[in-house]
Amino acid sequence: MSDPVTEADILLIQKILPHRYPFLLVDKVHSIDGTKSAVGIKNVTMNEPHFQGHFPGNPIMPGVTIVEAMAQTTAVMVGATLGLTEGNLLVYFMAIDGCKFRRKVVPGDVLEMHVETTRGKPGGKVWRFKGVATVDGEMAAEAEFTAMMDIPKA
Numbered sequence: 001m002s003d004p005v006t007e008a009d010i011l012l013i014q015k016i017l018p019h020r021y022p023f024l025l026v027d028k029v030h031s032i033d034g035t036k037s038a039v040g041i042k043n044v045t046m047n048e049p050h051f052q053g054h055f056p057g058n059p060i061m062p063g064v065t066i067v068e069a070m071a072q073t074t075a076v077m078v079g080a081t082l083g084l085t086e087g088n089l090l091v092y093f094m095a096i097d098g099c100k101f102r103r104k105v106v107p108g109d110v111l112e113m114h115v116e117t118t119r120g121k122p123g124g125k126v127w128r129f130k131g132v133a134t135v136d137g138e139m140a141a142e143a144e145f146t147a148m149m150d151i152p153k154a
Helices: 011-017 062-084
Strands: 027-035 035-042 090-101 110-119 128-135 139-151
Touching: 011 027, 011 110, 011 128, 027 062, 062 090, 062 110, 062 128, 062 139
Parallel strands: none
Antiparallel strands: 027 035, 035 110, 090 139, 110 128, 128 139
């Protein structure tokens, strides 16, 4: 039996998620505790295409991409834990609840997505998560979300 995966670099993330530029929104995931919790890292840079129009002269990361980054972190957590590294794990939003934005996220920030599973288990299709995104320890966003995990059968 191999040791549990506790972190994922960009190469492992790309083996788990089908997302690619410009929609791959997580650079690293660490502190993976099975399917219970994890912390994702997104290095926010001016090179991202949404900054051309959101907002010219005052670049701010769109809130929906922050929530998507939290969701991608949960998919990496589940995929890494369950050994789903063939890039065929698809995750679909079913609901987003209690979403609040507290701080702007701008180029140069390091966004940390602290996520935890509130409902879901290996083999299950519908999972529920809670996420908090922070910059320098200050909350930028929080949300609860439900997702359908389209997990390939072995």
